[in-house]
Amino acid sequence: MSKDPTKQKIGIIGGGQLGKMMILEAKKMDFKIIILDPTKNCPAHSIADEHIVADFDDEEAIRELANKADVITYEFEHIGIEVLKELEDEGYKIYPTIKSLEIIQNKYQQKEVLAVNNIAVPDFISVSNIDEIKSAGEEFAYPMMLKSCTGGYDGKGNAIIKNQDEVVQAYESLGAGSLPLMIERFVPFIKEISILACRGIDGEIAVYPVAENDHQDSILIETRVPAEISDTLKEDAISLAHQVMEVFEGVGIFCIEMFVTEDERLLINEIAPRPHNSGHYTIEGSITSQFEQHIRAITGLPLGATALLRPIVMRNILGEGQQGEAIVEGMVEVAREDTLKVHVYGKEISKPKRKMGHFTVTSDNLVEAIKKAEEASKVIKIKGQC
Amino acid sequence: MSKDPTKQKIGIIGGGQLGKMMILEAKKMDFKIIILDPTKNCPAHSIADEHIVADFDDEEAIRELANKADVITYEFEHIGIEVLKELEDEGYKIYPTIKSLEIIQNKYQQKEVLAVNNIAVPDFISVSNIDEIKSAGEEFAYPMMLKSCTGGYDGKGNAIIKNQDEVVQAYESLGAGSLPLMIERFVPFIKEISILACRGIDGEIAVYPVAENDHQDSILIETRVPAEISDTLKEDAISLAHQVMEVFEGVGIFCIEMFVTEDERLLINEIAPRPHNSGHYTIEGSITSQFEQHIRAITGLPLGATALLRPIVMRNILGEGQQGEAIVEGMVEVAREDTLKVHVYGKEISKPKRKMGHFTVTSDNLVEAIKKAEEASKVIKIKGQC
Numbered sequence: 001m002s003k004d005p006t007k008q009k010i011g012i013i014g015g016g017q018l019g020k021m022m023i024l025e026a027k028k029m030d031f032k033i034i035i036l037d038p039t040k041n042c043p044a045h046s047i048a049d050e051h052i053v054a055d056f057d058d059e060e061a062i063r064e065l066a067n068k069a070d071v072i073t074y075e076f077e078h079i080g081i082e083v084l085k086e087l088e089d090e091g092y093k094i095y096p097t098i099k100s101l102e103i104i105q106n107k108y109q110q111k112e113v114l115a116v117n118n119i120a121v122p123d124f125i126s127v128s129n130i131d132e133i134k135s136a137g138e139e140f141a142y143p144m145m146l147k148s149c150t151g152g153y154d155g156k157g158n159a160i161i162k163n164q165d166e167v168v169q170a171y172e173s174l175g176a177g178s179l180p181l182m183i184e185r186f187v188p189f190i191k192e193i194s195i196l197a198c199r200g201i202d203g204e205i206a207v208y209p210v211a212e213n214d215h216q217d218s219i220l221i222e223t224r225v226p227a228e229i230s231d232t233l234k235e236d237a238i239s240l241a242h243q244v245m246e247v248f249e250g251v252g253i254f255c256i257e258m259f260v261t262e263d264e265r266l267l268i269n270e271i272a273p274r275p276h277n278s279g280h281y282t283i284e285g286s287i288t289s290q291f292e293q294h295i296r297a298i299t300g301l302p303l304g305a306t307a308l309l310r311p312i313v314m315r316n317i318l319g320e321g322q323q324g325e326a327i328v329e330g331m332v333e334v335a336r337e338d339t340l341k342v343h344v345y346g347k348e349i350s351k352p353k354r355k356m357g358h359f360t361v362t363s364d365n366l367v368e369a370i371k372k373a374e375e376a377s378k379v380i381k382i383k384g385q386c
Numbered sequence: 387m388s389k390d391p392t393k394q395k396i397g398i399i400g401g402g403q404l405g406k407m408m409i410l411e412a413k414k415m416d417f418k419i420i421i422l423d424p425t426k427n428c429p430a431h432s433i434a435d436e437h438i439v440a441d442f443d444d445e446e447a448i449r450e451l452a453n454k455a456d457v458i459t460y461e462f463e464h465i466g467i468e469v470l471k472e473l474e475d476e477g478y479k480i481y482p483t484i485k486s487l488e489i490i491q492n493k494y495q496q497k498e499v500l501a502v503n504n505i506a507v508p509d510f511i512s513v514s515n516i517d518e519i520k521s522a523g524e525e526f527a528y529p530m531m532l533k534s535c536t537g538g539y540d541g542k543g544n545a546i547i548k549n550q551d552e553v554v555q556a557y558e559s560l561g562a563g564s565l566p567l568m569i570e571r572f573v574p575f576i577k578e579i580s581i582l583a584c585r586g587i588d589g590e591i592a593v594y595p596v597a598e599n600d601h602q603d604s605i606l607i608e609t610r611v612p613a614e615i616s617d618t619l620k621e622d623a624i625s626l627a628h629q630v631m632e633v634f635e636g637v638g639i640f641c642i643e644m645f646v647t648e649d650e651r652l653l654i655n656e657i658a659p660r661p662h663n664s665g666h667y668t669i670e671g672s673i674t675s676q677f678e679q680h681i682r683a684i685t686g687l688p689l690g691a692t693a694l695l696r697p698i699v700m701r702n703i704l705g706e707g708q709q710g711e712a713i714v715e716g717m718v719e720v721a722r723e724d725t726l727k728v729h730v731y732g733k734e735i736s737k738p739k740r741k742m743g744h745f746t747v748t749s750d751n752l753v754e755a756i757k758k759a760e761e762a763s764k765v766i767k768i769k770g771q772c
Contacts, residue, residue, distance in 0.1 A: 003713075003715075004713050004714045004715070004717065005714075005717050005718060006714050006717060006730050007713075007714075020413075023433075024410055024413060024414065027406075027410060027432070027433055027732075028410065028727070028728075028729050028730075029717075029728055029729070029730050030429075030730035030731065030732040032432075033432075046413070046418075046419075046433070046434075046435045047409075047413055047432070047433040048432075049432045284673075287670075287724075287725055287748065288724075296721065300718070301717065301718060301721045302718065302721045302722045302724070303724065304721075304724050304725070304727075305724040305725045309695050309696070310695070327389075327390050327393075328390045328391075328392050328393075329389075329390070331390065331391050331392060331415075331687065332391060332686070332687060332688065335682070335687045335688045335690075336688045338673075338674075338688070338689065338690050338691040339673055339690070339691045341414070341690075342414075342415055343414050343415070344392050344414075344415050344416035345416065346416040362673065
C-alpha cells in the first residue's frame, strides 16, 4: 500500500449498480477508479476514471485492469476465476480473495465448508442425474430444491420440485446435467433475514444489524431494518456472521442470507462475497454504507461504524411494461415524502423485472416507514419506452 | 421540465469541491452533468459526464454549457453575470436566479436589500476614498471593517481598520478604490453561526438546524451542530433564514452567516447563494445533504427533510507546508475513529491554507465529537510534495 492510501487505483470488474454505488463512496476519498464492463453506458461508466469495455471473460482485458489498478474487486461472483487465480498467485491484490470466491461460487462447496465448520445450513446433497434426484426425494421428502451449484442469481438456477413427477422437468430446466447440481431440503422458513459483515485485510470484522427481507419470484422486493425477530435470534445471527467471515477469511463486504425456521433456528441460505441488494439500506440507514465499508476494507483502511441511524425500509424498483429506453415515472410524487430517497441506476434499457433502481424511507417508526414505502412503490415506476 | 425529471442535464459552472459533492448526489438519481471549469483535472472532472475546459468569463463556453444543459447552476458567486443575464432573459433556466445573484454578489447591495426588509445587519456605509473612510471612522468608531463590495471570499477583500492611522494602508490593500468599497461597523460577536436554507422553484422553503462556526484568519476551521445557543436564538435564526429566502426569492441552497452579539441579538454577516463549507456536515449529519437539496431544488423535485441525524463536527483540512502535489498523511490513523469520515477533494496541487478536504465526526455527544475532531485534525494533513 502506498503511504497515502487514497492514491490507490481501484479496479472493479463490473460497472452495474453495485459498482456505481462503490464509486460514489470511493470518490469521496478521491480514489481513482477503473472499471471493466462490456456495456459502454453501464451505470458506473460516467463516474469511473477509466472504463475498459470488454467481456468479463476477456483474460487480456482483466490483465490490463490488473496492471492499471493497485487493487481489484468485483461486483458479482459469477466470473471466470482462472485468470484471477493466476493474477493472485503472481502477487496482484484481489479482494475478496479468489480462494474465498472459488468456494462461494460453488453452492455445494460453500455449504460443505459451512457444514464442516458446524454452521447450520439446510440439508443438502450433490446430484448428477435423475435417479440421484429421485433418491434425494426419498431421503428429504418433497417439496425440495434443485439448484445448479454455479451461476445462479435472483432465483435463476433454482427449481422447486413438489413431487416425483416434477423431477424430469426440473432437471431439464437447469440444463439437464450440463452444470453440477445439488438438492437442498426445503426449509419451511417463517422469515428471511440477512446480515452484512465486513472483514479487513488485517482480520478486523464489522457486522451490521439484522435486516429482514421479502422476495417475490425469488427477487428481493423489500428489506426492513431492524428485523422483527427476538434479541436472542439477533445475537445468534450476528455470531453466525462473525463465524462465516472467519471461516472464509473474506476481505471486503459479504452478505449472509439466513432462514428463520418455525422453531426459531437459523439456517444459512446463501453467502454473497460483495455488496448486496439487501444492504442498500445502509446508504441512508447506517453510519457507514456497505459500499464505503467495502472500499475501506480492500484499500487497507480501518472499518467504519455499522450502527443503524434510523429504522429504514428499502424497496427495489424493477422494470415494468415492455423492454425499451428506461423512463422514470412518479419521481416528483414520491419525493414529496421528505425522507424518501430514490436511487436510479442509469441502465439505459428497462426490461421486465430488471433491477432498475431502489428507494428507501426512514422514520423513527418502522411501521410508518413500511406503510410509506408500500404506498410509494405503487407510484414510482421505471418502464421501457420504444 | 421533462416528464421524467431525472432526464434533465445539469450544467455546473465550477468543478471544485462544491461541484464534485453536488455531482455525487445528483448521480444517485442518475442526472447527467456537464461542468465548466478551466482546470482539466479539477475535483469534479472524473465524475462529470462532460467537461467544458474554459475560463469562467468565456462567454462562448458559457453559452455552450447553456445549450447543452437543461438547467444551469454554479458553485461560486463571483462570476461575470452579463452573459448569464442574457441567457436568463432568453429563457434558459439558471438557479439561483441571476436577479438574486446580482444583488448578493455586491455586499453593499446585499446588505441594503436586507436592511430595507427590516433584517438586522451590522451598520454599513458605502465609501469611495480615504476621506470617506475617515468620516465613517468618526461615525462608527474604530475598529471597523473595510470591505470590497465585490469579489471577496475567505476573508479576501476584507481589512480591519483599528485606528485612523491604518486607513491608508487598508484602502491600498483593497485596491485603492479600483473596486467599490464599504465600511461596516465592527461587531463584537460572541459566536458565529450559520444556517442553510433552500427554496424550491415553486417557493417551498426548507431550513436546516443552526450550525456554529469557528474561523482562523477568516477561513472556516470548524462547524458544530447543533449550535450551543438558546432555543430563542435558534428560533430567531430560523425565522431570519426564512425571511432571507423570501426576500431574495432564491432558488437552490443558500447559506446565511450570522453574528450572535453579546446582548443576544442576531446580525446577518453574509449570504452565499450556493452550498457552503459550513454545510458540509449535512452529508453525514442530515437526512438530506445540502448538495442533494440543491439538486432537488433546481430540478423541480420537492425538498427533502432537513433534520439532524446525530450531533456532528466538521473540520476543514487546509493545505500545509510547501506548494506541490497533494499528499494525504494520517488517513489510516484517523479512520480508526469509526464515525470519522474523510473527504479528499482531489485537488492536484496543495497550497498553504487551500481547502483540500474536510472530515466529520458524529457522536451521540457533541462534546465527545469535538474532542475527537480536534485530535484527528492534529493527525490528518494534506501537504504539497515536489
